[in-house]
Amino acid sequence: xxxxxxxxxxxxxxxxSLRLSCAASGRSVSMYAxxxxxxSPGKEREFVAVINWTGTYIAYGDSVKGRTTISRDNAKNxxxxxxxxxxxxxxxxxxxxxxxxxxVTPLYANAYDSWGQxxxxxxSS
Numbered sequence: 001x002x003x004x005x006x007x008x009x010x011x012x013x014x015x016x017s018l019r020l021s022c023a024a025s026g027r028s029v030s031m032y033a034x035x036x037x038x039x040s041p042g043k044e045r046e047f048v049a050v051i052n053w054t055g056t057y058i059a060y061g062d063s064v065k066g067r068t069t070i071s072r073d074n075a076k077n078x079x080x081x082x083x084x085x086x087x088x089x090x091x092x093x094x095x096x097x098x099x100x101x102x103x104v105t106p107l108y109a110n111a112y113d114s115w116g117q118x119x120x121x122x123x124s125s
Contacts (some may be wrong), residue, residue: 002027002114004071004096006110009119012086016123022096022116031102033057033082034079037109038092038121047108049081052105059107064090087121093118 008020022034036048047061049070058070069082081101097112099105106112 002029002098003049004114004116006094006096006119009094009121011122011124013125014087014125016086017082018083018086018121020083020094020119022075022079022081022098024077024079024098025086028075029077029098032098033103033105034045034070034105035096035097035099035112036081037112038081038094039089039118040092041049045095046092047109048109050105050107051066053103058107059074059104063108083084083121088123088125091121091123093120 003026005023031053033050033052035050037045039045040047049060051058051070067085072079095118096115096116099111100113
């Protein structure tokens with residue numbers, strides 16, 4: 001099992017930026033995509049972004065497209081989520097995740113079986 005630890009969340013004013021990080025350890029994540037999801041109270045877990053192992057395929061959820069950049073540093077087993085022009089509706093717990101299978105880039109939470117504990121992002125208006 002891979003262990004994932006997110007960091008970088010916090011309180012920010014609308015229009016601000018945050019950079020989330022996710023550190024992977026334990027089982028190798030070589031050849032695995034990495035995804036970011038978010039969940040706010042009373043809502044389902046929502047897809048935010050995914051990046052494949054080589055960084056050549058990236059996808060974003062519609063609600064964050066144009067404001068968010070996902071990247072990864074495979075040498076350090078890190079994945080990042082740069083979020084700009086944050087809005088109050090971005091308030092949520094953000095999770096990084098690893099899919100069940102190598103070489104796939106799923107957009108749905110049920111395709112992932114390793115999750116971090118999450119980091120809270122709160123955007124004030």
